[in-house]
Amino acid sequence: AQSVTQPDIHITVSEGASLELRCNYSYGATPYLFWYVQSPGQGLQLLLKYFSGDTLVQGIKGFEAEFKRSQSSFNLRKPSVHWSDAAEYFCAVGPNTGNQFYFGTGTSLTVIP
């Protein structure tokens, strides 16, 4: 069965520090992987996606993620966090044969000055 695990419910980092959010997935085939960001009271916005090819993908707002098949992971990174990055981050995998996507439970990021 397909599933996504985000082990960290909440992370706090200082502004300017580096960030890594973890995502592990379970998927029967080669997955399509996504990271979305949700600001308070808003819908989700796509940060980046991996379909195939280069395992290091670049996204918007200075984020990047690396696909590691051997570890079933797709971790999100940013070298230097800005206060405006405070939000909830969701990892997702899919689609399955029924065109369904599976989201992780999210990681809430707090940025302290």
Next chain:
Amino acid sequence: NAGVTQTPKFRVLKTGQSMTLLCAQDMNHEYMYWYRQDPGMGLRLIHYSVGEGTTAKGEVPDGYNVSRLKKQNFLLGLESAAPSQTSVYFCASSWVGSYEQYFGPGTRLTVT
């Protein structure tokens, strides 16, 4: 270009009442989705549609019905609301084969 819009933004229902949530998109997307978001559970797919006139069940379809009579609209109905349906509901849409989903701002529903 409004993207994905949802109506209403907030709603309070009493147990047993019915209501319809409307999702509209102006990007000519084929695929549309309804999710619910609950604390600690992420987003779970309720129903989805791969084109006008078609719908399919997602992960948590019980208690909900949907219709896609027009390509740009996707309606989510609750026939007899229950407190367990208190949630934030998100609609999303995407192009065929893109799988990048565009989300609406959400509808916060409380069932008392």
